[in-house]
Amino acid sequence: MTQTNNNMTVNPDLAMERAKCNFNVLEVTHIFDGGERNTLQRKKIEDVALNSGASKDALGEEHMSPKEKYENAVRKSCIYATMMKNELAELSGLESFGVSSPVIRRTADAFFKEVSPFLLHLGMFVPTIMGQCTPEQQSYWLPRALDMQIIGTYAQTELGHGTFIRGLETTATYDPETEEFVLHSPTLSSYKWWAGGLGKTVNYCIVVAQLYTKGECHGTHPFIVQIRDEDTHVPLPGIKVGEIGPKMGFNTADNGFLGFDHYRIPREHMLMKNAQVLKDGTYVKVARHGKLTYGTMVFVRVVLVNEVAFNLAKASTIAVRYSAIRRQSKPKPDEVEPQILDYVTQQHKLFIAIATAHALQLCSTWLWESFSAVLAQMKGGNTDTLPEFHALSSCLKAISTSDSAHLIEQCRHACGGHGYMISSGIPNLYNFVSATRTYEGDYTVLLLQTARFLVKAYEQAEAKKPLTPTVSYLAHAFSGSRATWDNSPDGIIRSFQALAAGKTAVCVTNMRKRMRAGLSQVDAWEMSTIQLVAAAEAHCRAVIADTYRKEIVRLTANSSPNVKVVMDQLTTLYLYYWALERTGDLLMFTSVSQKDLVDLQIAYEELLLKIRPNAVGLVDAFDLRDELLHSTLGSYDGRVYERLMEEALKSPMNKEPVSDAYSKYLRPMMKGKL
Ligand SMILES: CCCCC/C=C\C/C=C\C/C=C\C/C=C\CCCC(=O)SCCNC(=O)CCNC(=O)[C@H](O)C(C)(C)COP(=O)(O)OP(=O)(O)OC[C@H]1O[C@@H](n2cnc3c(N)ncnc32)[C@H](O)[C@@H]1OP(=O)(O)O
């Protein structure tokens, strides 16, 4: 057992599931934590952060007014930030987790059912100071920010533009007389919109604005801007700031708007690592790559892959545990109602969610390592690997967030009516993750960035030039014959690559045809974007499948036999699932036959049955404490009905036997006196 809840009464069905699990759950936990040492350290962090009970609310967050919710979230953010500075500081330096420390994020999720108003401070303000400041600027701002003496956010998006950064309208005009920048919002659409924490919480922010000096525009650049008094928190003169109102989720994040009326900041407040404005107004470009000012976004895209894998792990834990205790229908009249987990359709909904959480977790670690390598090269002035990394992080961000949101919703479907309750935990997970598909680069927009890279790589392959590693498979696109289908895991991965190569080839052919017919390059590209998005998606699926498989083989090399078997079953399930989702494409681009696909469907169904006895063990291996799940349906002990009733009784609606609405409206209406 991975949890320490020794004396609890566990639902007998869940207890039975745990007894029949045939692999060592802890061994799998270690694999996904990056080793036993990390698991032990993570547990220590969780004990320190969660055992005091500080994460709990007296009244459920869902019963609070928006203002109460926000204030409660600030209260807990302050407790959490103080803990981070003190108790958690030393413990958080885990080896394989990198600076974003998902372990810290993990414990933070126990404090917030939605999100902390400090999320952008830690997620983007601090990383921008680290990535975009000169060493001198960093030594001034970073200690203050890390110590939470100042709280900041990242204000880039405006009412009129989010995707198209070059179209932002806020201006920062340099005045050499006073050595200041004048920030201004010339139109309504230039108002900053969306930044988390901006509405009420922060006193500083990174503002991305069009830089003008000596009458010339040099494009968007980041500035650090004080917007509220450090003592009174009152907005400073020249600043118009507020909160943007209720949203589908993120309701404790006080996302805000911000406008400037010729607001002056010192010259030194331009973040000058990649470009500088000298005292006399001369513009000096420092960076060797024009897009380095987009660095914080790239960082967060990398972090998000891990973030959504974690949230999908939560949803699948809730839905699988619930499916083990829930019994429904009577297909065999003489037998008791089966656990809904026994229905093959239910397994089809859920096991892909577990496998995807594994696949994305491993891809996120791999992506993080690639990112660290790119950063190390850039430190030495080499930006050659940046285009490939941008293409990779863009598509992985797009597909991981989109797949996770879809699968979390599927987990909700798998929980029937009870999954619709806020207390199930799933609606909050969905609301959070569905936003990740949009922010930090919309799904379609990012896949089109990857498609640009794929088309260029395809042209290089055509010219027999060398290819970078993630697209090296494109070299086989010119063999003239369809890829040979083979249902081994490696064979399926090769087929996914053939599919990505085939789709890219179709795009290139169609664009060329359109250009020959007279369309401009831009219009030919535009007309092909549906297929370009599909090609980038196929490329990303090939990358995820390949990475997942290779990483599992590597990480289980010394595992016990049963762990090897169950991990192999899950990776195979992932490959079969996506092959069956893409039968049309496989028929177009590989030699697969109808019979091969019928056989694959049968093999998939048999695999579901093999995984079934280990399903609860697999989600237990995520080792998610009840405090993190916030779920009546997914708690470790499976006391689902008791918890649902306990939560219902907490509703403020149940405080009074008769609602005031009776005497005010119902009674007069029923007595005909309205
Ligand atoms: C407690 C402690 C824990 C710490 C907490 C840690 C984590 C917390 C967890 C969660 C994460 C944190 C916060 C999450 C919460 C909310 C955050 C939301 C914040 C935001 O939501 S914040 C706004 C983000 N907003 C966007 O995300 C806008 C998207 N829009 C763009 O990003 C661009 O606008 C684009 C790319 C569409 C077009 O840009 P463009 O018009 O300038 O460029 P163009 O298309 O013309 O391309 C010219 C050439 O540049 C190359 N290129 C482009 N980008 C590049 C890059 N980045 N690197 C390298 N190359 C790049 C191209 O590939 C091409 O290359 P080539 O020419 O060779 O083909």
Ligand SMILES: Cc1cc2nc3c(=O)[nH]c(=O)nc-3n(C[C@H](O)[C@H](O)[C@H](O)COP(=O)(O)OP(=O)(O)OC[C@H]3O[C@@H](n4cnc5c(N)ncnc54)[C@H](O)[C@@H]3O)c2cc1C
């Ligand atoms: C919860 C949340 C938190 C956020 N937090 C922050 C924050 O802290 N700071 C910040 O600066 N921003 C933040 N944002 C803003 C976010 O980054 C943007 O909303 C996001 O980048 C999408 O941009 P957009 O809203 O302009 O969408 P649009 O670009 O207007 O997208 C609308 C539609 O147009 C399509 N589209 C747009 N351009 C193209 C194209 N070139 N080709 C094909 N289709 C296209 C898109 O695919 C989409 O379907 C947040 C957003 C949300 C939802």
